[in-house]
């Protein structure tokens with residue numbers, strides 16, 4: 086059976102596509118036939134006939150409109166929009182500065198609205214798919230992540246309401262909630278230090294962090310026609326972390342007790 090290029094003749098915009106999960110998504114979409122506009126503050130490592138860079142601050146509604154116009158000028162259409170640009174924030178109330186809180190909401194929530202507002206009229210010409218990159222941090226709370234938790238939760242519910250409003254235009258809207266993903270600039274800041282590594286690994290039942298390629302696989306699926314009956318879905322890829330209630334791991338506890346009883350520890 087032949088391998089189909091799921092994005093042949095399709096055009097995608099990937100915000101934050103110069104780094105991490107976004108960069109892996111660009112590679113994946115291009116490998117499957119897409120032409121991609123990267124909208125980021127920083128340029129990507131390389132561009133090609135299939136990959137263009139448009140310097141964009143997604144927190145600017147004017148930049149968001151210019152980004153969509155650039156995609157149409159270069160490639161003629163927009164079929165896929167991946168709202169991936171995001172920033173982290175490790176801080177806690179009451180010490181969290183309101184300026185920082187607002188910046189996190191600007192990038193992680195308001196910017197997604199600005200970009201969708203600009204892209205939807207163009208995407209509606211033929212239909213398409215929007216994939217918002219949220220986080221498991223939007224599904225429950227974390228210690229010391231207040232603004233990030235609240236912003237990603239807002240993005241998740243924006244995804245649902247947008248899915249309703251866009252259905253009649255043939256535009257599907259879904260969100261991916263990654264768990265802990267290794268090797269990105271944001272990830273290195275949050276969980277990259279060797280000293281903290283085990284604490285980040287402990288709650289992950291699969292015992293390892295996710296990779297950017299694993300996230301790109303799911304984003305490409307949600308953006309493709311294979312997901313044609315999915316809209317308003319919140320897809321979790323976290324190695325099992327959020328399957329857990331937070332109760333202690335009694336299997337590990339029993340094993341430790343057996344080892345203690347056998348005099349091994």
Ligand SMILES: NC(=O)c1ccc[n+]([C@@H]2O[C@H](COP(=O)([O-])OP(=O)(O)OC[C@H]3O[C@@H](n4cnc5c(N)ncnc54)[C@H](O)[C@@H]3O)[C@@H](O)[C@H]2O)c1
Nearest residue numbers: 101104105106125126142143170171220266269270271272
């Ligand atoms: N890495 C993780 O563990 C993890 C986990 C869950 C969710 N996420 C989410 O995945 C997405 C990508 O994260 P990543 O880990 O690949 O991070 P990253 O820092 O490697 O990439 C983020 C990209 O967004 C761009 N960006 C930031 N602000 C921007 C702005 N105002 N305008 C345009 N571009 C901007 C950056 O320049 C960068 O290229 C984010 O939304 C993040 O919240 C990441």
